[in-house]
Every structure is written in C-alpha cells, then in structure tokens.
Amino acid sequence: MSSPVIEFDGAVKAFGKKRIGPVQFSVEKGEIFGFLGPNGSGKTTCIRMLLGLARPSAGKVRLRGLDPLSDHIGALTGVGYSPELPNIQSFMTPREVLALSAREIGLNSGVGAEIDRVLEEVGIIQYGDSKVSRLSKGMVQRLSVAQALIGSPQTLVLDEPMIGLDPAGTAHLREAFIAYARGGGTILMSSHMMSEVEGMCSSVGLIHGGKLLFRGTPREMVRDMLDSGEVRVEAKGMSAAVVESIRKVEGVLAVEEVPGGLTVRVARGVEARPEISKVIIQGGGELLTIREGERMLEKAYIEALKDGTDQAQ
Amino acid sequence: MVAFIILLDTVPYYILSTSGTTLIPQQVYPYLWVAVVIAPFPLFMQFVAIMIAAGAMSEEYESGTAELLLAKPVGRGEFFAGKFLGGYVLLGLLILLNALMSVVAASLTFGAQSGLGTIPGVVLVEVYSSALFFSVAFMLGELVRRSSLAYILSSALIVASQIIGTYLSIAYELTGNGFYESIHVYLPTTVAGSLPPQYEQSLLPSAAGRLFELILGPTMGIPSEASAAVMVGLYLATATAVSFAYFRWADVSRRVS
Numbered sequence: 151m152s153s154p155v156i157e158f159d160g161a162v163k164a165f166g167k168k169r170i171g172p173v174q175f176s177v178e179k180g181e182i183f184g185f186l187g188p189n190g191s192g193k194t195t196c197i198r199m200l201l202g203l204a205r206p207s208a209g210k211v212r213l214r215g216l217d218p219l220s221d222h223i224g225a226l227t228g229v230g231y232s233p234e235l236p237n238i239q240s241f242m243t244p245r246e247v248l249a250l251s252a253r254e255i256g257l258n259s260g261v262g263a264e265i266d267r268v269l270e271e272v273g274i275i276q277y278g279d280s281k282v283s284r285l286s287k288g289m290v291q292r293l294s295v296a297q298a299l300i301g302s303p304q305t306l307v308l309d310e311p312m313i314g315l316d317p318a319g320t321a322h323l324r325e326a327f328i329a330y331a332r333g334g335g336t337i338l339m340s341s342h343m344m345s346e347v348e349g350m351c352s353s354v355g356l357i358h359g360g361k362l363l364f365r366g367t368p369r370e371m372v373r374d375m376l377d378s379g380e381v382r383v384e385a386k387g388m389s390a391a392v393v394e395s396i397r398k399v400e401g402v403l404a405v406e407e408v409p410g411g412l413t414v415r416v417a418r419g420v421e422a423r424p425e426i427s428k429v430i431i432q433g434g435g436e437l438l439t440i441r442e443g444e445r446m447l448e449k450a451y452i453e454a455l456k457d458g459t460d461q462a463q
Numbered sequence: 464m465v466a467f468i469i470l471l472d473t474v475p476y477y478i479l480s481t482s483g484t485t486l487i488p489q490q491v492y493p494y495l496w497v498a499v500v501i502a503p504f505p506l507f508m509q510f511v512a513i514m515i516a517a518g519a520m521s522e523e524y525e526s527g528t529a530e531l532l533l534a535k536p537v538g539r540g541e542f543f544a545g546k547f548l549g550g551y552v553l554l555g556l557l558i559l560l561n562a563l564m565s566v567v568a569a570s571l572t573f574g575a576q577s578g579l580g581t582i583p584g585v586v587l588v589e590v591y592s593s594a595l596f597f598s599v600a601f602m603l604g605e606l607v608r609r610s611s612l613a614y615i616l617s618s619a620l621i622v623a624s625q626i627i628g629t630y631l632s633i634a635y636e637l638t639g640n641g642f643y644e645s646i647h648v649y650l651p652t653t654v655a656g657s658l659p660p661q662y663e664q665s666l667l668p669s670a671a672g673r674l675f676e677l678i679l680g681p682t683m684g685i686p687s688e689a690s691a692a693v694m695v696g697l698y699l700a701t702a703t704a705v706s707f708a709y710f711r712w713a714d715v716s717r718r719v720s
Contacts, residue, residue: 201534204714223536231534235718237527254535297531307534 153215155179155305155336156200160209163195170195170360172209177338177353179304182331184351184368185340186451192360193340194234197309200338201231214305227255230298234309234340236290240283244274244293247282251297268296273322287314295323299330306330308339312346324350344448354447356454363454368447375450378403378418380443381426384411385435392433399425413443464511468557471507472499472564480572487674493577494671496569497663500562500582501675504589505656508561509621512554512593513600517613519550520710521604527718543710547601547703554597555590562586581666588662595655595695596621598702605706608716624652648686651698658691 154176162171170192177183187193198204199211202218202225211218216225238247248265257264269275272292277285282293291314298306306327312320320343327337328350341347347354348368356364356371364371372379393412397405401420406413416422423440430437443449476499479487487495523529523546533542562582570576600617607613628650635643647653664675665688686694 198714198717203530203533205712223538226534226536229534229536231531233527233530233534233718235527237531237718239526239528251535254532254537256536 152179154212155181155214156183156338157212157215158196158200158209159212161196161199161206161211162208163192163199163204164207168360169207171206173357173362175355175362175365177336179336180331180334181353182327182337182339182351184347184354185338185357186342186344186347186354187340187357188455191357193357194309196357197307197338197340201229201307202226228301228304229307230300230303230305231307232294232298232309232311234313236294238282238290238293238297240281242282243279244269244282244285244296245278247293248297248300251300255301257301264300264302268299271299271326272296273319288316288319291315292319292323295326299326304335306335306337306339308337310341311339312341312343320346344445344451348445348447356451358455371454372446372450373419375454376418376446379416379420380446380449381414381416381423381440382411382443383414383426383430383440384438385430385440386438388412388430388435389433392430392435395429395433396426399429402426411438464514464557465560468511468561469564471503472561473568475499476568476572491671491674492573493575494667494674495573496566496576497578497667497671497674499565499568500585500589501660501663503561504592504659505652506621506625508558508589508593509596509652509655510618511557512597513614513617513621515550515554516597516600517604517617518610519546519601519604520706521608521610521613524608524716525610525718530715530718533715539711540707543707550601551590551594551597554593555586558589558593559586562589578667578671581663584666585659585663589659591692592655592658592695595651595698598699598706599651602702602706605710621652624650628652648690649694654686654691654694654698657685658688658695661685661688661691 156177158171158173158175160172160174162169162173164170173192173196185193185196195204199206200213200218202213202222205219213225213229214227218225242250245265248268249261252261252264265278266275269278272295274285274289274292274296277289282290285293291311295308295311298308311323311327315323324346327339331337331352339351351368353366354364354368354371355362364374366374388411393405393407396402396412396414399422401417401422402414403417404415406415414422414426427437427440476495479495520529523532529542533539562585566576566579566582596617599620600613603616604610604613607616628647631643631647631650634640635647660675664672685691
C-alpha cells in the first residue's frame with residue numbers, strides 16, 4: 151500500500167498557552183478531504199505546518215512522505231497552494247501572475263498554453279489581461295486557485311477556496327476540483343461551506359479547539375454526530391391516516407407536516423425510506439420525491455461542535 | 464528615490480556655480496565631482512540603504528507574498544539570498560547613479576573634471592561601506608517583520624549613532640580624553656561613513672585635499688581604512704548571520720490583513 155499523500159502524526163503547534171493538536175490523520179491519493187472547523191480552530195495552522203510555513207512544536211507532518219521543513223523542495227514539488235487571503239500583486243494581470251508562478255515552480259516550456267489551461271479551468275480566461283486591481287473579489291479568488299493549479303500539481307492545498315465566490319463561480323470550481331480528483335489528484339481544502347463539502351468531499355476532518363474531533367466520510371459524520379436522521383417527503387394527496395401510518399413505521403421518531411410534504415425524523419442508522427414510500431403509495435398518495443434531509447452535514451457539524459465544546463469544558 | 468538622488472546631485476552644483484562663491488578655490492574645480500559623491504554618503508546614502516533593506520523581507524510578509532512563495536518548492540536559502548542580493552544590487556545601482564550624476568553635473572557647471580578613473584573604486588568602496596546599514600536594516604526587518612517598525616528602528620540607529628558621535632566629539636574636545644575618541648571609532652555611522660572619503664582622498668592629488676576639508680570638516684576618532692573595512696565586514700557578517708538564523712528558525716509570518 152502506498153504511503154499517504156498527507157500525514158499528520160501527533161502534530162502539535164503551541165502559541166504560548168494556546169495549543170493546536172495533537173492532530174492525527176492522513177489523506178490518501180485521490181481523496182478530496184474537507185478540513186472543517188470554526189474560525190480559530192487550527193485549520194490554517196495545520197495547513198501552514200503541512201506546507202513547511204510553520205514548525206510543529208511536537209509530532210510530525212509529512213507531505214508526499216517527506217518532511218516539509220527539512221526536505222522543503224522535495225515535499226512541495228507537485229503541490230499547489232491557494233491561501234485564505236489571495237496574496238496577489240494587484241498591479242499585475244492574471245497572465246503575469248501565472249507566468250511568475252510558473253517560473254517559481256521551474257516551469258519553462260509551454261507556459262503560455264498552461265496559463266490558458268488554468269485560466270479556462272477556473273473560468274476567468276476572458277480577464278487574463280486585465281489588471282488584478284480591476285477584478286472582483288471572486289475573480290481574484292479564482293485567480294488564486296489558478297496559480298495553485300499551474301504546472302498540474304498532484305496535490306492541492308486550498309484554504310477556503312470558495313470564499314467570496316458567487317454561485318456560478320462556486321459551481322465552476324466544484325466541477326474543476328471533482329474532475330481534478332478523478333484524474334488522480336489529491337485535495338485538502340478547508341471550508342465553512344458545508345453544502346459544498348457535503349457535495350464534493352470524499353472525506354472530512356473536523357477540528358475544534360485544536361483537537362481533531364472526527365475523521366471519516368461526510369455520511370459517517372452525519373451518522374456519528376446526529377442522534378437521528380431526517381427524511382424529506384414531497385407528496386400529494388396524503389390523508390391524515392397515511393401520516394399516522396408513517397408515524398408507526400419502525401424507526402420513525404417524529405413526523406412534521408410542512409408545505410408540500412413531510413419532514414420525518416428517524417432513528418440513527420435506520421433506512422426508513424422504502425417503508426415510508428410504501429405506506430404513502432398504498433394509502434393512495436402521490437409520492438413526488440423522498441430523500442435524506444437537507445444540510446445534514448451542517449447539522450452534524452453544529453452538533454459536533456456542541457459536543458466538542460462540552461468536552462473542552 | 465532616483466528623482467531625489469538626481470536632485471541631490473544637480474542642485475548643489477547649480478547653486479554653487481550661480482552664487483559666485485569664493486569659498487571654493489579654483490584649483491579644486493576639476494575635482495568638484497567628488498563633493499556630491501562623498502558628501503551625502505555618511506548620512507543620505509545610509510538612509511537609502513535602510514529604505515531598501517528594512518522592507519526587503521518585512522514587506523514580503525506584510526503582503527503575504529513570502530507565504531505564497533515559500534509554499535512552493537523554493538528553498539529558504541534561495542529566497543533569503545534573492546531578497547538580500549536583489550536589494551543590495553539596487554542600492555549599488557543607486558550609488559553608481561549618484562556618482563555618475565555628480566560627474567555630469569560638475570562637468571556642466573564647473574568644466575572638465577579630473578581623477579575620473581577613481582570612480583569605479585570609490586563606487587565599490589561606497590557599496591561595500593553601505594553594506595553595514597543595509598545588513599543591519601535587513602536584519603531588523605526580518606526580526607520585527609513590520610516594515611514601518613524596521614524603518615523607524617534603523618533610522619533611530621543612524622540618528623542615535625550620529626548624535627552619540629557628536630557628543631563624543633564635544634566631550635573629546637573639552638576633555639582631551641582619548642576614551643571618547645576610541646568609542647567614536649566603533650560607531651556604525653563612523654565606520655560606514657569614513658571609508659569612502661579616506662579611500663578617495665588617498666587617490667586624488669593634494670590639490671583636492673582642501674575639498675575634503677570643506678566637505679567633511681574636522682574629523683576625530685576615525686578608523687584607518689583597513690580597520691573600517693574589517694568593521695564593516697564584522698557588522699555585515701553578524702547582521703546577516705542573525706537574520707538568516709532567525710529566518711530559518713521562525714515560522715513564516717502571515718499576511719497583515
């Protein structure tokens with residue numbers, strides 16, 4: 151089995167009395183890992199340790215199997231990074247910024263074509279020759295991602311890559327990241343946008359108060375952190391008797407009537423959708439959709455933070 | 464900075480040539496280019512050095528470009544050397560500009576100039592001497608990582624050294640105590656400012672000597688050329704070693720938002 155692309159092995163960073171860690175997790179090749187946590191929880195500090203920008207006070211961090219401090223060039227080769235605040239010179243054009251980035255990573259041939267490729271990928275090719283100072287915040291954010299993508303790195307480290315983007319920009323980058331991971335690339339991204347993480351990440355890690363509270367898939371996080379699940383039903387012609395029957399389905403904890411249908415709370419780990427569907431159809435109702443509740447990862451995240459705070463106290 | 468140097472190199476010659484002063488003997492006219500090469504060096508060019516060096520590293524931290532660049536496969540040594548040498552080369556070019564502009568302005572206002580063959584030497588000596596305040600300001604920029612604070616501290620060092628030097632001169636004049644003179648020798652402004660005039664004076668004919676008296680005034684507690692060169696080297700080596708050690712050890716500062 152190949153070694154993980156990213157590995158935190160008991161990494162600790164102390165800032166006086168404040169302490170981040172020990173953090174223990176790894177990210178395998180091809181994963182899109184969502185690094186979650188509230189502001190000040192230690193996400194950016196972990197990212198900075200990973201990139202060799204901050205020295206761990208204890209433990210180890212490895213990037214591509216190498217120590218990013220002692221073997222900085224080896225560890226960072228083939229790694230693209232987009233910081234939380236896009237540190238881009240505003241007097242340059244995106245093409246100039248990317249040409250500089252290409253030079254910094256030692257890319258000498260086919261630079262023009264590579265710049266066009268990444269500008270296309272992040273959806274700002276039409277702004278390639280405008281001054282960065284004239285671009286919107288979202289465009290600058292996309293440019294920051296573009297400079298991380300230059301040179302086709304095998305690993306992307308993205309600190310809040312979706313921040314400041316409009317829905318179209320968010321969707322564009324989401325597709326780009328998914329395509330990138332399908333091509334074998336590995337992504338570690340921190341984010342506060344749970345809906346994006348839920349729809350894009352194959353795994354997540356939740357850090358709070360410097361401690362890693364959870365590592366697993368988004369589905370596992372929802373299952374582990376919430377006492378109950380949620381099912382959204384959209385249906386027409388449901389009688390009171392049908393609703394009552396749904397209440398009696400095994401694992402159903404509560405049923406709430408909402409415009410256009412029902413919200414059904416079910417016991418943790420129970421798959422009640424087939425039985426609920428059956429009850430609606432047999433009761434003469436017209437089932438339009440039945441799916442898991444929305445924003446479940448967000449709910450799990452909030453619940454996990456409550457538990458994490460309780461643990462800390 | 465370039466505009467200021469051009470003004471500094473032209474206005475004094477224009478004023479001197481149009482004011483009809485008798486202060487300058489005619490025999491030193493062919494060496495007047497030396498005046499504005501040497502005169503601003505002890506103070507003005509040191510400020511130019513710290514203006515370049517104090518922000519060389521700290522502005523990279525403040526703007527976040529250090530973070531972005533050092534998250535790439537770029538060695539820290541390479542980054543450090545690039546920032547140091549880049550700034551130092553710029554300073555060297557400004558010193559060269561200062562010398563060339565002085566020659567042009569002096570030639571246009573006081574006629575043909577002599578001793579121009581010494582220009583490369585004096586420029587190199589000035590570049591070397593300016594390494595003292597350049598490296599100290601570079602070190603302060605790296606240690607405090609805020610450009611404004613680094614400028615203030617570096618400027619304070621120049622001003623304090625200059626003021627202490629003045630007090631030591633007065634104390635020496637009043638008491639004749641050699642102790643004050645011996646301290647004066649080691650002050651950074653004394654060390655950095657004494658080497659180029661001594662070097663240039665040794666190369667020009669005695670007719671130009673009066674010019675040095677006019678420019679520099681009475682001098683006391685000045686190290687020999689060799690001592691000054693060694694002391695510049697010591698300041699340079701110490702400041703560079705401290706800043707590099709700190710740069711290697713410390714985390715890369717985050718952008719100031």
